[in-house]
Amino acid sequence: MSAENVLSVSELTREIREVLQGHIGTVWVEGEISNHRLQGSGHQYFTLKDAGSQLSCVMFRGARSSVRLSDGALVQVHGEISVYEPRGQYQMVVKQVQMKGQGSLQARFEALKRKLYEEGLFDADNKQSVPKYPRVVALVTSPTGAAIQDMLNILTRRAPWIHILVFPVRVQGQGVEHETIRALEMLNDATAYGLPIPDTIVIGRGGGSIEDLWAYNEEALARAIFASAIPVISAVGHEIDFTIADFVADLRAPTPSAAAELLAPDVTEIKRHFDSLSRRLSGQVTTFLDRHEQTLDFMARSALKTAPAYQLQTAEQAVDEMEAHLKEASREQLRTLVDEVQERQQIIAEHHPRIMLMEAAHRLEHQARQVQQSMMHRLERLTDQVSSRAQLIKHLGPESILSRGFSYTTDAHGNVIRDAREVAAGETLVTRLQQGTVKSTVV
Structure with missing residues (x-):
């Protein structure tokens, strides 16, 4: 073999380009656009494909086009076959584009x-x-893609107590929808497979062309999502990508990372929630006690103006009812608070951060004891006040006066006689003593 018969790569590529351009020339080609991208220079690059093959195309700025190029569009393009020598790749340099009709995939998407x-x-x-605070989250996605790493990083950093169940499936190629449907069916019957029951399911993957995401536009998958008894979040593609799964899911997240942020409340937010509960409880108890203290003061001020015995009994009964109600209300508030704290403690104890929530629980219990002690001291003071006023009423009442030898006289109708001129001869009078009464007739 002589040296003059050996071609360089560039020489062979150049000859191939001349053969393609010389023998094929300019042609019309029909196909579906995918992977379209528009450069800042104004040049457009895309792939023209049909069921059996695909063709790389470039349309330089200034070429005639009656349509706006987009993925999924079925078009007819006119141009010449050439070779891009730096990569040794044959391509079509498009000079003119006209619409053949809407792409078959886009038409199927709109119809479904x-x-x-x-x-x-x-x-x-x-x-x-x-759920706002999920305990178990199932991620239905590829175990090796970037989407799973983004979601795991966010969930473990923001909410380390969440139990994450990764259900590996393919996210591109044949069988994606079948594996995803199977995952939904197994997760909805998790106990039968020895799995924890998820509070929510995330179906996620990164962005791609309409062909890459097409499995998430299949009718069977849409109906499986709709039939799921567990809430489903669709996090397929980028923010600008929409699939049928997005529309039928219970919640659509623009990206897998956004789905993880929706499910993972920050630890500081939970602490702020506990502090708010403590302040609200303290305010409610204070308002409750102030209102009933005002009621007791009013009853004490008006006791001598009406029947003292009745007012005393009413006040004592009100105090008993307030004491019982206050104790029950405080116990109920404490039970609710303790149950909530214990539930949160259990969650955090399993996954971290344990120390922060234990300190919060101790503070709440200490505050609860202070509130209860304050209530008991106030009740004791109120009881002493009622007893003191009862002794005063008894001392100033008519029974005390009668016990010292005094009496009072009324006519037959019960009217008190204050002047001898108020009675007439023959009239019957009734005199009230400490023990019993005496009837007499006026002479």
């Missing part, structure tokens, strides 16, 4: 979207609420 909308699968009334 319209069908499921009319059946009510997108209605807000059919969507379940996603």
